[in-house]
Amino acid sequence: MSDPSSLDAGAAPVPAKPVPEWRQYVRFLRNALSQSVEGGWKFYVWMTLLTAVFLVGANAWAVQVRDGMAVTAMSDHVSWGLYIANFTFLVGLAAGGVMMVIPAYLYHDEQMHDIVIIGELLAIAAIVMSIMFVVCDLGRPDRFWHMIPGLGKFNFPVSMLTWDVIVLNGYLIINLHICVYLLYKRFRAQAPDPKMYVPAVLLSIVWAISIHTVTAFLYCGLGGRPFWNTALLAPRFLASAFVSGPAFIIVAIQIIRWQTGRMFGEGAIRTLVGIIRVTILVNLLMVVSEVFVEFYTGGSHTSAAKYLYFGLHGHSELVPWIWTALAFTLVAVLLFLQPGVNRRPVILNTACLLAFVGLWIEKGMGMIIPAFIPSTLHEIVEYRPSLTEWKVTAGIWALGLMIYTLLIKITINVHSRKLRDASGARTVDPEDALSIPSEG
Amino acid sequence: MNDPDPDKPRTPCSGNCSCSGGSPTPSDPIGNPGGSTRRAVLKGIGATLGVAAYAKALAPLTELTQQTSMDEFLQKHYKELTKEELSAVLERLTRETKEQYGADVTIADPKPREGVKFGYALNLSICNGCRKCAEACHLENNHDRPSHQSYIRVFEMTKGSMDFEKGDVHYDHPVPQPDKYYMPVQCQQCEHPPCVDVCPVEATWKEPDGIVVVDYNWCIGCRYCEAACPYHARRFNWQKPEIAAAEINPDQSYLSNRIRPQGVMEKCTFCLHRTRNGRLPACLEACPTGARVFGDLNDPESEIRWVLANKRVFVLKEELGLKPQFFYFFDE
Ligand code: SF4
Numbered sequence: 001m002s003d004p005s006s007l008d009a010g011a012a013p014v015p016a017k018p019v020p021e022w023r024q025y026v027r028f029l030r031n032a033l034s035q036s037v038e039g040g041w042k043f044y045v046w047m048t049l050l051t052a053v054f055l056v057g058a059n060a061w062a063v064q065v066r067d068g069m070a071v072t073a074m075s076d077h078v079s080w081g082l083y084i085a086n087f088t089f090l091v092g093l094a095a096g097g098v099m100m101v102i103p104a105y106l107y108h109d110e111q112m113h114d115i116v117i118i119g120e121l122l123a124i125a126a127i128v129m130s131i132m133f134v135v136c137d138l139g140r141p142d143r144f145w146h147m148i149p150g151l152g153k154f155n156f157p158v159s160m161l162t163w164d165v166i167v168l169n170g171y172l173i174i175n176l177h178i179c180v181y182l183l184y185k186r187f188r189a190q191a192p193d194p195k196m197y198v199p200a201v202l203l204s205i206v207w208a209i210s211i212h213t214v215t216a217f218l219y220c221g222l223g224g225r226p227f228w229n230t231a232l233l234a235p236r237f238l239a240s241a242f243v244s245g246p247a248f249i250i251v252a253i254q255i256i257r258w259q260t261g262r263m264f265g266e267g268a269i270r271t272l273v274g275i276i277r278v279t280i281l282v283n284l285l286m287v288v289s290e291v292f293v294e295f296y297t298g299g300s301h302t303s304a305a306k307y308l309y310f311g312l313h314g315h316s317e318l319v320p321w322i323w324t325a326l327a328f329t330l331v332a333v334l335l336f337l338q339p340g341v342n343r344r345p346v347i348l349n350t351a352c353l354l355a356f357v358g359l360w361i362e363k364g365m366g367m368i369i370p371a372f373i374p375s376t377l378h379e380i381v382e383y384r385p386s387l388t389e390w391k392v393t394a395g396i397w398a399l400g401l402m403i404y405t406l407l408i409k410i411t412i413n414v415h416s417r418k419l420r421d422a423s424g425a426r427t428v429d430p431e432d433a434l435s436i437p438s439e440g
Numbered sequence: 441m442n443d444p445d446p447d448k449p450r451t452p453c454s455g456n457c458s459c460s461g462g463s464p465t466p467s468d469p470i471g472n473p474g475g476s477t478r479r480a481v482l483k484g485i486g487a488t489l490g491v492a493a494y495a496k497a498l499a500p501l502t503e504l505t506q507q508t509s510m511d512e513f514l515q516k517h518y519k520e521l522t523k524e525e526l527s528a529v530l531e532r533l534t535r536e537t538k539e540q541y542g543a544d545v546t547i548a549d550p551k552p553r554e555g556v557k558f559g560y561a562l563n564l565s566i567c568n569g570c571r572k573c574a575e576a577c578h579l580e581n582n583h584d585r586p587s588h589q590s591y592i593r594v595f596e597m598t599k600g601s602m603d604f605e606k607g608d609v610h611y612d613h614p615v616p617q618p619d620k621y622y623m624p625v626q627c628q629q630c631e632h633p634p635c636v637d638v639c640p641v642e643a644t645w646k647e648p649d650g651i652v653v654v655d656y657n658w659c660i661g662c663r664y665c666e667a668a669c670p671y672h673a674r675r676f677n678w679q680k681p682e683i684a685a686a687e688i689n690p691d692q693s694y695l696s697n698r699i700r701p702q703g704v705m706e707k708c709t710f711c712l713h714r715t716r717n718g719r720l721p722a723c724l725e726a727c728p729t730g731a732r733v734f735g736d737l738n739d740p741e742s743e744i745r746w747v748l749a750n751k752r753v754f755v756l757k758e759e760l761g762l763k764p765q766f767f768y769f770f771d772e
C-alpha cells in the first residue's frame with residue numbers, strides 16, 4: 001500500500017496525478033486534528049487532567065457572568081485583579097518567545113534555528129490565554145462585539161486598549177502564519193520559501209517588543225495612578241518578559257526531549273541561559289532603581305510602594321507576595337550565575353521555575369494591584385483574590401497548556417513523517433531536531 | 441473520532457505511545473482490529489462525557505440569556521440610534537423595569553441645552569459633613585440599596601492638611617468636629633476626561649453641556665475608565681442593582697438615573713434628567729447648609745460665575761491638568 005504522505009518528496013519527476021493544493025492542505029489539517037485526539041496513555045491522562053481543570057474554570061466563569069463580578073474580590077477601589085495580572089504576565093510570556101527568534105534569525109544560530117518553533121508556538125498559546133483573561137475580566141462579555149472594528153465602535157487611536165487589541169491579534173496572526181506555513185511545508189516535504197516567512201519572522205521580532213510596550217502603556221499612561229505613572233514601566237516589562245519566556249522554553253525543551261527520547265537543543269539552552277543572565281539582572285536593576293526613587297523621594301506618592309513592601313496603616317496583604325517574588329528572583333539570579341548551570345538540570349530547572357513564579361507575582365500582585373491601594377483618594381481597601389478568580393485563572397492556564405501540548409505534538413508528528421530519500425527508501429531527516437527516529 | 445486517517449504516519453505515534461504498541465507492522469490496515477474497536481468505544485464514551493461536562497459547566501450562561509433580550513444584544517450605540525430606534529429602546533427599557541422591578545417609570549432622554557455649560561462649586565467653609573448630599577444621590581439615582589452606593593463620598597479632613605491620606609470617609613460621630621473640615625468628592629466632569637480617552641468602545645463621552653455620560657447599554661465593563669479616573673468618581677455594577685419597587689425614583693433618563701444593568705459602569709451625571717430641565721441637582725437641594733452652588737458657566741450673571749470671580753477657588757489635583765468643572769472654595 002503506498003504511503004500518500006510522501007507523495008512528491010522523491011527525486012523522481014512530477015507525480016502522475018497532481019493533487020490540488022487545497023486538498024493537500026485539508027490533509028494537513030486532518031492530520032493535525034487526528035494527532036490532537038491520538039496518543040499514549042500519558043497523553044490522555046495529561047489532557048484529561050487539563051480538561052477537568054479547564055471545566056472547573058469555565059464553570060466558575062459562567063457563574064460569574066450570571067451572578068455578576070461581585071463573585072470576584074474586586075471592588076470599586078481595586079477594580080482590576082488577578083485576571084489583569086495574569087493578562088499582563090502572559091503578554092510578556094508571548095513576547096519572551098521571541099528571544100529564540102532573535103538568535104536564530106538575526107545571529108544565525110543554527111541550533112536555535114531548528115527548534116525556534118517551540119518559542120513561536122509558545123507565543124500563540126500565551127496570546128490566546130491573555131485574550132481569554134481579558135474576556136473573563138469583562139463585566140459584559142456578551143458585548144464583546146462592540147470592540148470589533150466596523151461592527152462596533154473602536155476608539156482608535158485614543159484608547160491604548162484598542163492598540164493592545166490590534167497588536168495582540170496581529171502578533172497572534174503573524175505567529176500562526178509562520179508556524180502553520182513552516183509545518184505545512186514540512187508536511188509536504190517541500191523546502192519553505194524564505195520569502196513566505198522570513199519577513200514575517202522579522203516582523204514578529206519588532207511586534208513582540210510592541211505588544212509588551214503597548215501593554216505597559218495601558219498602565220503608565222494613567223496620570224492618576226502614580227505607582228504606574230513611570231517611564232520605566234515598559235522597559236521593565238520587556239526585561240522581565242525576556243526572563244520568563246526563555247525560562248519557560250528551557251523547561252519545555254527538556255520535557256520534549258524527555259518525552260521523545262531525542263537529544264537536541266543543548267546549544268539553544270546555552271544561548272537562552274546566556275540571555276537570562278543578562279535580562280534578569282537588568283530587570284533587578286530596574287526594580288532597585290524604582291524602589292530607590294519611591295522611597296528616597298518619599299511623600300504621598302510613595303504610599304503604594306510602602307503598602308506593597310511594608311504594609312500601610314496596618315494593612316499588609318501584599319507584603320508576603322512581593323517578598324516571595326524578590327526572594328525567588330534573587331535565588332534564581334544566584335543559580336543562573338553558577339558556571340555551567342546549563343549542564344546541571346536540577347539547578348537549571350529550579351532557577352527557571354523560581355524566576356518564572358517570581359516574575360508572575362511581581363508583574364501581577366506586585367504591579368497591577370498596588371496601583372489601586374491606596375485608591376486615588378487614599379482610601380485603603382485591600383484585595384485577596386476570591387475562589388472564583390483562582391478557578392478561572394487555573395482554567396485558563398489549563399487551556400493554554402492544552403493548546404501548547406497539542407501544538408507541540410502536531411509539530412513533532414509532522415517533523416517525524418517519513419520522507420523518501422533520493423534512492424526511494426523511506427527515512428526521516430536525521431538532521432531534524434524535532435523528528436523522532438524510528439525503525440520503519 | 442477514530443478516523444483511520446491514511447495520512448497518519450506509519451510510525452506508532454511518538455515514542456511515549458502505547459496505542460498500537462504491539463503491532464509490529466503498523467502499516468497493516470487491519471492490524472490489531474480488536475484494539476481499535478475498544479479504543480473507538482472508549483473514545484466515544486470519552487467524547488460523550490466531555491460534551492456533557494462542557495454543557496454542565498457552562499449551564500449558568502443559559503440562565504442568563506433568558507434575561508438579555510435579542511433587541512438588547514443588538515442595540516446600537518446611543519449616538520447612532522435614530523429617533524424611532526431610540527423611542528423603541530426607551531419603551532423597551534420602561535417595560536423591562538416593570539417586569540424586573542415591578543415599578544412604573546418614565547425614561548426620557550433630555551438633550552443638552554444650546555450654549556449651556558454646567559459647573560458646580562462647593563463651599564468648604566460651611567460644609568458640615570452631614571452626608572445629606574450622598575444620601576440624596578443614593579435615592580435620586582436609583583442606586584443599589586444593599587451596598588448604599590452613592591456617587592458622592594464625603595471625606596473628613598484634618599485641618600491644616602489637604603492630603604486625603606489624612607482624610608477619612610468612614611467617620612461615624614456627630615459632625616462637624618472642631619478640628620476637622622469636610623470635603624465631598626464626586627465626578628469633577630473634567631474638561632479633559634481621561635476616563636473618556638481610555639474607553640475602548642466609546643461607551644463614555646463628554647456631552648456639549650460638559651457632562652460626562654455612559655451609555656449603559658454599550659459599556660462592555662472593562663473598567664479601564666475606573667482605573668483612569670483620578671477622583672474615584674466611577675462605580676461599577678458588580679451585580680444587578682437591588683431596589684424595592686416603592687423606592688424607585690420613576691423620573692428617569694437614559695443617560696443618567698435609570699436602573700443600570702449588571703456589569704456596566706456608572707457615574708455622576710450632575711442629575712442631567714433634572715438639570716437639563718431647569719432644575720437643580722438632588723445633592724444641592726438636599727444640602728442643609730447651602731454649601732453647594734450649581735449653574736451655567738457660560739452665563740456671566742450666574743451665581744457660579746460670581747463665586748469663581750470672587751472667592752478663593754481651587755480644583756482638586758490641578759497638577760494633573762484635567763481641568764475639572766467642579767470647584768471648591770472658601771469664604772473670605
Ligand atoms: S472625575 Fe473621573 S469620571 Fe469624572 S470626568 Fe473626571 S476622570 Fe471622568
Ligand code: SF4
Binds near residue numbers: 643664
Ligand atoms: S468600563 Fe465601560 S465605560 Fe468604562 S472604559 Fe470600559 S467600556 Fe468604557
